[in-house]
Amino acid sequence: MATIYIDNLPYEVTAGKNLLEACLTLGFDLPYFCWHPAMGSIGACRQCAVKVYRDENDKTGKLFMSCMEQVRDNLRVSIADLEAKEFRAHVIGWLMTNHPHDCAVCDEGGSCHLQDMTVMTGHNYRQYRFDKKTYVNQYLGPFLNHEMNRCIQCYRCVRYYKDYAGGKDLDVFAAHNHLYFGRHEDGVLESEFSGNLAEVCPTGVFTDKTLKQHYTRKWDLTTAPSICHHCSLGCNIVAGERYGSLRNITNRYNGEVNGYFLCDRGRFGYEHVNSMSRIRKSLVRTQLPEATDKYKALQAASISLKGGRVIGIGSPRASMESNFALRTLVGEDKFYHGVSDVEHDLAALALRILRTGAARTPSLIDVERADAVFILGEDLTNTAPMLALAVRQSVRQQPILEQVSKAKIPVWQDAAVRELLQTEKGPLFIAASAETKLDELATKSYYDSPDAIARLGFAVASFIHEDSPPVRGLSDEEEALAQQIAMALLAAQNPLIISGTSSGSDRVLKASANIADALCAQEKGAGIVLTLPECNSMGLAIMGGHKLESAFQAILNGYADTVIVLENDLYRRAGTEAVDAFFQACQQVIVLDHLHHATTEQASILLAAGAFAEADGTLINNEGRAQRFYQVYPTTEDIQESWRWLGELGTIVAHDEIVKWEGFEDIQKAMGKEIPELEGIKATAPPADFRIAGQKIPRAPHRFSGRTAMLANINVSEPKPPEDPDNPMTYTMEGYRGQPPSSMIPFFWAPGWNSVQATNKYQQEVGGPLRGGDPGVRLIEPTASSEVIFSTAIPQHFQPLADHLFMLPLYHIFGSEELSAKSPAIIERIPEPYVAINQDDAVRLKLEEGQLLSFRIEGQAFELPVKINPTIPTGTAGLPIGLPATPYIELPAWAILNGQIQWKQQHQTTF
Amino acid sequence: MEKPLTQHIVPGRKPLNLKEYEAVGGYASVRKVLKELTPAEVQNLVKDSNLRGRGGAGFNTGLKWSFVPMGPDAPATKYLVANADEMEPGTFKDRVLLEGNPHQLLEGMIVAAYAIQANISYVFLRWAYKLAAKEITQAIAEAYEAGYLGKNILGTGYHLEMHLHTGVGRYMCGEETALLNALEGKRANPRAKPPFPQVSGLFGKPTIVNNVETLCCLPHIINNGAEWFKGLGKGPDAGTKLYGVSGRVKSPGCWELPMGTPIREILEEHAGGMQDGYLFRGLLPGGASTDFLVEEHLDLPMDYGSIQAAGSRMGTGTMIILDDQTCPVGFVLNLQHFFAQESCGFCTPCRDGLPWVERLLLAIDKGEGRPEDMQALEFHTKYLGPGNTFCALAPGAMEPLQSALKYFREDFEQHIVEHHCPWSTVWQPSI
Amino acid sequence: MLTAEEKHQIEHEISLVPTRKAACIEALKIVQQNRGWISDSSLAEVAEFVDMSPAELDSVATFYNLIFRRPVGRHVILLCDSISCYVMGYEIIRDHLYNTLGIKYGETTGDGRFTLLPNACLGTCDCAPALMIDNDLYRNLTVEQLEEILNKYT
Numbered sequence A: 001m002a003t004i005y006i007d008n009l010p011y012e013v014t015a016g017k018n019l020l021e022a023c024l025t026l027g028f029d030l031p032y033f034c035w036h037p038a039m040g041s042i043g044a045c046r047q048c049a050v051k052v053y054r055d056e057n058d059k060t061g062k063l064f065m066s067c068m069e070q071v072r073d074n075l076r077v078s079i080a081d082l083e084a085k086e087f088r089a090h091v092i093g094w095l096m097t098n099h100p101h102d103c104a105v106c107d108e109g110g111s112c113h114l115q116d117m118t119v120m121t122g123h124n125y126r127q128y129r130f131d132k133k134t135y136v137n138q139y140l141g142p143f144l145n146h147e148m149n150r151c152i153q154c155y156r157c158v159r160y161y162k163d164y165a166g167g168k169d170l171d172v173f174a175a176h177n178h179l180y181f182g183r184h185e186d187g188v189l190e191s192e193f194s195g196n197l198a199e200v201c202p203t204g205v206f207t208d209k210t211l212k213q214h215y216t217r218k219w220d221l222t223t224a225p226s227i228c229h230h231c232s233l234g235c236n237i238v239a240g241e242r243y244g245s246l247r248n249i250t251n252r253y254n255g256e257v258n259g260y261f262l263c264d265r266g267r268f269g270y271e272h273v274n275s276m277s278r279i280r281k282s283l284v285r286t287q288l289p290e291a292t293d294k295y296k297a298l299q300a301a302s303i304s305l306k307g308g309r310v311i312g313i314g315s316p317r318a319s320m321e322s323n324f325a326l327r328t329l330v331g332e333d334k335f336y337h338g339v340s341d342v343e344h345d346l347a348a349l350a351l352r353i354l355r356t357g358a359a360r361t362p363s364l365i366d367v368e369r370a371d372a373v374f375i376l377g378e379d380l381t382n383t384a385p386m387l388a389l390a391v392r393q394s395v396r397q398q399p400i401l402e403q404v405s406k407a408k409i410p411v412w413q414d415a416a417v418r419e420l421l422q423t424e425k426g427p428l429f430i431a432a433s434a435e436t437k438l439d440e441l442a443t444k445s446y447y448d449s450p451d452a453i454a455r456l457g458f459a460v461a462s463f464i465h466e467d468s469p470p471v472r473g474l475s476d477e478e479e480a481l482a483q484q485i486a487m488a489l490l491a492a493q494n495p496l497i498i499s500g501t502s503s504g505s506d507r508v509l510k511a512s513a514n515i516a517d518a519l520c521a522q523e524k525g526a527g528i529v530l531t532l533p534e535c536n537s538m539g540l541a542i543m544g545g546h547k548l549e550s551a552f553q554a555i556l557n558g559y560a561d562t563v564i565v566l567e568n569d570l571y572r573r574a575g576t577e578a579v580d581a582f583f584q585a586c587q588q589v590i591v592l593d594h595l596h597h598a599t600t601e602q603a604s605i606l607l608a609a610g611a612f613a614e615a616d617g618t619l620i621n622n623e624g625r626a627q628r629f630y631q632v633y634p635t636t637e638d639i640q641e642s643w644r645w646l647g648e649l650g651t652i653v654a655h656d657e658i659v660k661w662e663g664f665e666d667i668q669k670a671m672g673k674e675i676p677e678l679e680g681i682k683a684t685a686p687p688a689d690f691r692i693a694g695q696k697i698p699r700a701p702h703r704f705s706g707r708t709a710m711l712a713n714i715n716v717s718e719p720k721p722p723e724d725p726d727n728p729m730t731y732t733m734e735g736y737r738g739q740p741p742s743s744m745i746p747f748f749w750a751p752g753w754n755s756v757q758a759t760n761k762y763q764q765e766v767g768g769p770l771r772g773g774d775p776g777v778r779l780i781e782p783t784a785s786s787e788v789i790f791s792t793a794i795p796q797h798f799q800p801l802a803d804h805l806f807m808l809p810l811y812h813i814f815g816s817e818e819l820s821a822k823s824p825a826i827i828e829r830i831p832e833p834y835v836a837i838n839q840d841d842a843v844r845l846k847l848e849e850g851q852l853l854s855f856r857i858e859g860q861a862f863e864l865p866v867k868i869n870p871t872i873p874t875g876t877a878g879l880p881i882g883l884p885a886t887p888y889i890e891l892p893a894w895a896i897l898n899g900q901i902q903w904k905q906q907h908q909t910t911f
Numbered sequence B: 001m002e003k004p005l006t007q008h009i010v011p012g013r014k015p016l017n018l019k020e021y022e023a024v025g026g027y028a029s030v031r032k033v034l035k036e037l038t039p040a041e042v043q044n045l046v047k048d049s050n051l052r053g054r055g056g057a058g059f060n061t062g063l064k065w066s067f068v069p070m071g072p073d074a075p076a077t078k079y080l081v082a083n084a085d086e087m088e089p090g091t092f093k094d095r096v097l098l099e100g101n102p103h104q105l106l107e108g109m110i111v112a113a114y115a116i117q118a119n120i121s122y123v124f125l126r127w128a129y130k131l132a133a134k135e136i137t138q139a140i141a142e143a144y145e146a147g148y149l150g151k152n153i154l155g156t157g158y159h160l161e162m163h164l165h166t167g168v169g170r171y172m173c174g175e176e177t178a179l180l181n182a183l184e185g186k187r188a189n190p191r192a193k194p195p196f197p198q199v200s201g202l203f204g205k206p207t208i209v210n211n212v213e214t215l216c217c218l219p220h221i222i223n224n225g226a227e228w229f230k231g232l233g234k235g236p237d238a239g240t241k242l243y244g245v246s247g248r249v250k251s252p253g254c255w256e257l258p259m260g261t262p263i264r265e266i267l268e269e270h271a272g273g274m275q276d277g278y279l280f281r282g283l284l285p286g287g288a289s290t291d292f293l294v295e296e297h298l299d300l301p302m303d304y305g306s307i308q309a310a311g312s313r314m315g316t317g318t319m320i321i322l323d324d325q326t327c328p329v330g331f332v333l334n335l336q337h338f339f340a341q342e343s344c345g346f347c348t349p350c351r352d353g354l355p356w357v358e359r360l361l362l363a364i365d366k367g368e369g370r371p372e373d374m375q376a377l378e379f380h381t382k383y384l385g386p387g388n389t390f391c392a393l394a395p396g397a398m399e400p401l402q403s404a405l406k407y408f409r410e411d412f413e414q415h416i417v418e419h420h421c422p423w424s425t426v427w428q429p430s431i
Numbered sequence C: 001m002l003t004a005e006e007k008h009q010i011e012h013e014i015s016l017v018p019t020r021k022a023a024c025i026e027a028l029k030i031v032q033q034n035r036g037w038i039s040d041s042s043l044a045e046v047a048e049f050v051d052m053s054p055a056e057l058d059s060v061a062t063f064y065n066l067i068f069r070r071p072v073g074r075h076v077i078l079l080c081d082s083i084s085c086y087v088m089g090y091e092i093i094r095d096h097l098y099n100t101l102g103i104k105y106g107e108t109t110g111d112g113r114f115t116l117l118p119n120a121c122l123g124t125c126d127c128a129p130a131l132m133i134d135n136d137l138y139r140n141l142t143v144e145q146l147e148e149i150l151n152k153y154t
C-alpha cells in the first residue's frame, strides 16, 4: 500500500498501480479513453491529465497523464486543479473537431463513453469553427457496423484486436489527423473475438450490427444477468429485451471467468431466441388444430404420463433445475443422460479427474497467469473460444515475470512491455489432430491422431515423474519433444495442462491427468483445464443418468413406452436409423424445447419451453462453477421453463416429491438434498425473497421510457407489470437504485457513467473482483489428500489402414454448436461441409481441392468436397462436426473409402 | 580558429576516402579507445568534455551513455544509432558532415559504440540525402575492408556491425524513440519514456541514439582531450558548432564556429547580412521548432544558456531569418502546416490541435480571422506545451507560434482588423 | 509475384535485422523502386514475404510520406514547401510547374511523365528554393531553369 494525496487529502492505494486506476478505484470521476483495465496504458489520448506536485511546497505543479504515472508513497496530485480541468475539457474539444455530433442517430447514444466523458469534463460549446472531415466506412461482415466518422483515435480498437486478441486484419492506417481504423479493404473481420470492439470502442465506430436490426437504446432495454449457453466455459452475459424480443448480448464482467470480453459465438448467437423456428405454442399431434394452449397441453401430457411407462432423457444444454425436475418426475432409474455414450463417458471421466486428481482446475483469470501451457487434443478457438483468448495472454506471462520485472517496467505500461518483449513468448505446446489458431503462439505444435497425442502426453508425464508409466516405441523426435515439454512445465511456477472431450478420446484425457498429477507430485502449482461439449455438460455429468443406448433399449425391449425428451435433438446424439427406430417404438413422445428440430418433428406432444432468455436456471461450467441465469422478460403464458412444465406435470400426476415443490428454490433444495455435491447451487444467487432496503432489483434502468405507451396499440390502460416469483427482480424500473449483489447485476450503470465503462464502479478495485466477490460457486475442489494414481492406459501406435481414413472431428466456432447456428448473423459465417485430408492422401486418392470424396462411417454414407490441410496426419481425415444438415456420426471413427455410395443431405427443418 | 569537424571538408570536392582520411589522422581515436581505454574511461572522458547533444535537446552525451547497462549482467545485444534524419525545416548542418566527411561519422560511431559496448549500429539516414547515402555506403564498405568494422576490430576482440538504413519520409523519424520504431519496421510513433532507450530501445535492447554532429565531435575529443574540447567554446559550452543561416541574407550557408559565437557575427560576417532591399525582423535560432528572437537579441552568444535565457532554444543552431517583406502570419502558417502534416497522430492535442492552429492561421492570413482566434491560438500554445503531448513535436511547434504572437502581435491583429493580409500574400497549404 | 531479384534484395535486408517484419520498410522501398508504387497486389506479396498480414503492412506503408500507395508518373517531382523555401519564394516555382505541366499537387500529367508532390524541407535551406526529381536535387532554383531541368526527364 502507499499513501497518496489527492487535492490535499490522504488516501491509501495499492502501490505499483497507475494513478488513473488508483483514482478510479477510490471513486473519483477521472475521464479517460485510451486506457483500458484489461489492456493497460499507452498515454495517447491525454484525457486523464492531473496536476502532480513535486512536494507539499510545490504550488504550481505540472500536468501529467495519470494513466502513465506509477503510484508511489507521498505522491501529491490534484484532480480539481483548474488548469487540469481546463486541459481535460480541451482534450474533448480536440477529439470532437471532426466528430459528427450525430448522437441522436448513433447506436452508441446513451451508452457512449465519449458522451459521458464530454459531460464529465464540462466541455459544452464547440469552439472549432472549420469544416469536418468525412471518411468512407467499411463492410466488416455480419457482426459489426463501421462508422469511422465517429472515431476519436484512441487506438483501443487496434490494441484490442491486434495486440490483445491476435487479429491480423484490422489496423490503423495513415498518419496525423488522417488516421483510419479498419481493415485494409472491405471484408468480414476474421477474429473470433471481433464483437468486443463494440464495447472496447468508446464511441460509435464499431457497433453491434445485430442490435441494429432491432435497435433499442440501452435505457430502453430490459436486461438480466445471464450465462452464455454456447460452450462449456459459462461466460457471464447481460441479455437485453424490448417488445418481447431479445435485442443484444453484452459482456457481464466476472473477474474470474470472462473478464471484459466474450467470443463472437456468445455475443451474436443469441438470435436463435427470436428465430422463425421457435416453438411458440405447445402442440398435441393427435388433435386438430395441433397448436394448443398450456392447459390442454398439460392435460394431454399428464394423460400420457399416467397411462404410460415413462422414461426421461435429459440434456447438456438444459439447466440443472430442468434436468433435475425430469429426473425426479421419471425417477432416477429411468433418467437417461441425453448425450452419446462416448460423450457421457468422457464428461464423466473429466469430472472424475477434477474430483480426484491432484491438480486444481483454474478459472480463466488464472489461465492468463499460467507461465507454461500444454494443450492436448483441443482446438480451443473453436471449442472453448474464451479459453483460447486466455491462453493468448498467458504466453506473455513467463517473459513478463522474467524480463519486465527485471527491467522495472510496470506491467500496465502496455506499449513498453510489448516493446521490451518483442516476439518473446512463454512456453506453449500444442498437440492436436490438425492446425489450430493458437499454433502461431506455440513453442512447438504436434499434429497426430488422438492416440499419438495421448502417447506424447503419457511420455511427458513419465519424464516429469518416474511413477507415471513410460511410453515405449516413441520416435526420437517424439521423445525429444516430450522431454522438452516436460522441462518447460517443470521450469514453470504455474504450469497448466489443457485438454477436453473434443478429440473424443479418453486416453488423451488420462494422459493429461497424468501430467497434471505428475507436476503436483513434483510440488508444482499445476492446473488442469478440461473443456466439455456443452454449456451444462458438467452439470449433467454430476447429475449422472443412464446411457442413451439403454434408453433406446428400454423402449425397444418394451420396458417402457413413453419418453420425455428434455431440450434435446436426439438426432445430434445418435445415428439417424437408431433414433428413428427408437421413436417408432415409442407410444408417446413428449418433447420440451424452444426450437424446432428433427426430434420435435417426432413429438406426439410438444411443450413450448422458454429459451435461455426466458428462463431462470443454473448451469455448471467446465471448472465446476455453478452460475445462475435469470429470465430476461416474461413470456406469454404458453411458453415456460422446462422445469416449470415438468413441475406442473408432476403436480397433476400427484408425484410424491414434486407436489411439495412450490417454486424454483424448492427444486434447488431438493436437488441439494438428493445430490449433496450440488448443495452449493443455492448459494449462486440470493433467494427470491431477498430485498435491499425492502426493495427488489429492477431489470429496467431508471431511464426506461415508453412503458405506458408500449402496449397502447393493444390496450390503452397500462397492464400491471408481471411479477417474477422465482427471483428478487422486477421487470420494470421500480426497485432498489443502488448496486445489487454481484450475481444479480442486470446492467452496469452509474451516475455519470452510462456506458459499459461503469463496470469500474462495480469492482472492489478497478479491474479486480466485483464488489462482494465474483459470482458463481465452485462445486469441485481437489481434495487435499488426493493420492496420485497414474493411469496406465497407454494406447498403441496409430496404424493407418488401407482403403480407410481415420476420421477425426473438426470443430467450428460458427456451426458446430446447435443453438448459435440458428442465429442469422452466425449462419452467414458457417462453413459448407467438407472433408479435410493431407496432400499425400490426396495424391494417393487422386483428389484435388474441391473434388468429392465418398466414404462411409458406421453405415452412414458421405460425399463431401475435399479440403487439403497439410497438418492433417497421413491416414487420418478431418470432418467438421455438428454443422447444420450433416448427419450425426460418432468421431473419431474409421471411414471406409468407397466410390459408389449415395450421399443424402439430412433434411433441414424450416419453419 | 580550429574547425575540427569541417577541417577536411572542401565544398565541391569529393570527401576523403579511407586512405586519405587515415593520412590526415583518421581513425586514430578508434585505435586509442580500443587499445588503451576501457568503455568507462571513454564515457567519463566524454562526460568531462561537456559535449552536449547537437540534435536539439543539448543533453550531456557522456551522461546519456552512462544509463546504458554495462558489465556481464547487461543484455548481450546493444545498439548504437546515428540520427541522420535531419528533417527540421531550416536545418542542413548534418548534411554537410554526411556528404563532406562520412568517415568522421563512422569513426565517431565506433567510439560511441565501444563506449557502451554495442555490437550493432545503424545510420538512420534521411531519404532525401541521396549523395550522403552513397558516400556512407562506400565509407562503411571501406571501413569493413580495413578492419575498423566487423569481427575482432584491430585485433582487440571488439566486434561491431554497421548498416545504413534510409527512411521513407516523416519528420517524426528524427525523434529518437520514433526512429527506433521506424528502424523496427513499424509506424514511427514515439514511445513513452521511461523506459528510456538506454534500457529498452531498439528491438527492446539497450540503445543509444546520437545526432550526427554529436558523433562527429567524438574522435576529436578522444584525440585531443576533454580540456581541449572545452577550450574550443567561447562561453560556457564546449566545442565548436555548425551554425547555419537561411532566408534573405546575402550568403546563406553553414559554418563551423566556436560554440557561443554571437548571433550578429554569424549573421553579418558569415552570412553577409541582409540582402539589399530586405530588413531583418526576427529569426528562429535553431530550426523550425524554436522561439523567435528579434533585433534586441542579436548580440547574444549562440550558446545553450544565453539563448534559453532569451526565451528560445539553441535547437540545431541553424537559423531562419524572417524579413520585412515576408508576412509573419504566413511564415508561422507555413511552419504549422508542416507540423500538422508531420504529426504522427498518436496523441490528441497534437493530432487535432495542430490542424486547428493551421486553420486559424489560414483564416487570419486570408482576412477571415476573428478577434477570438487570438485566444484560440493562445490556448493552443499553452496546452500543447511540454508534457501535455506525448512527445516534443507539438511543444516544438508551439515555440515559433507563441513567440510570434509576442513579437508580431500587431501583424496578426492587423490581418484580423483589416480583413486582409497587409503583404497580400496568402500562403495556401497544399492538400 | 516478387521477382527473384526483389526477393534476393529483400532477403539481404532481412539478414540485417532480427525479424523478417523489421525489414518491411526496406522491402517496400525495393519494390517501389522497381514498380514505381505499391499496388494492393504488391502489398500483399511483400506482406507474405515478410510474414505480415496485408493490414499490418499497409498500416506501416500508409504512415510514411514516400511509400506511394497510388500510381505515380514516371518521374516524381518533390517540391520543397517548407519555411526557407517559402521565404525564398518557392511559390513562383510551384505556379510555374502548375502552368507548364498542367497539373496540381497530387496529380500526374496525362502522358504519365510527371507527378507533382509537395515535400517537407529537403535540408538544403541555404540553397532555397529547391526540388527533387527522382534522385536528383536541384537548388537555388529560378523559373528560367525549369524548362531545361524538366527536359531531362522523358
Ligand SMILES: Cc1cc2nc3c(=O)[nH]c(=O)nc-3n(C[C@H](O)[C@H](O)[C@H](O)COP(=O)(O)O)c2cc1C
Residues within 6 Å of the ligand: B052, B053, B054, B055, B056, B057, B058, B059, B061, B064, B083, B084, B085, B086, B087, B088, B171, B172, B173, B174, B175, B176, B177, B209, B210, B211, B212, B214, B215, B391, B392, B393
Ligand atoms: C519531432 C522531433 C524531431 C527530431 N528530429 C531530429 C533529427 O532529425 N535529428 C536529430 O539528430 N535529432 C532529432 N530530434 C532529437 C532526438 O529526439 C534526439 O534528442 C537526438 O537525436 C539525440 O541526439 P543527441 O543527444 O546527440 O542530440 C528530434 C526530436 C523531435 C522531438
Ligand code: SF4
Residues within 6 Å of the ligand: A150, A151, A152, A153, A154, A155, A156, A157, A158, A181, A200, A201, A202, A203, A205, A206
Ligand atoms: S475506432 Fe474506436 S476504439 Fe478505435 S481509435 Fe477510433 S474511437 Fe478508438
Ligand code: FES
Residues within 6 Å of the ligand: A020, A031, A032, A033, A034, A035, A042, A043, A044, A045, A046, A047, A048, A049, A065, A066, A067, A068
Ligand atoms: S487514458 Fe491516460 S492518456 Fe489516455
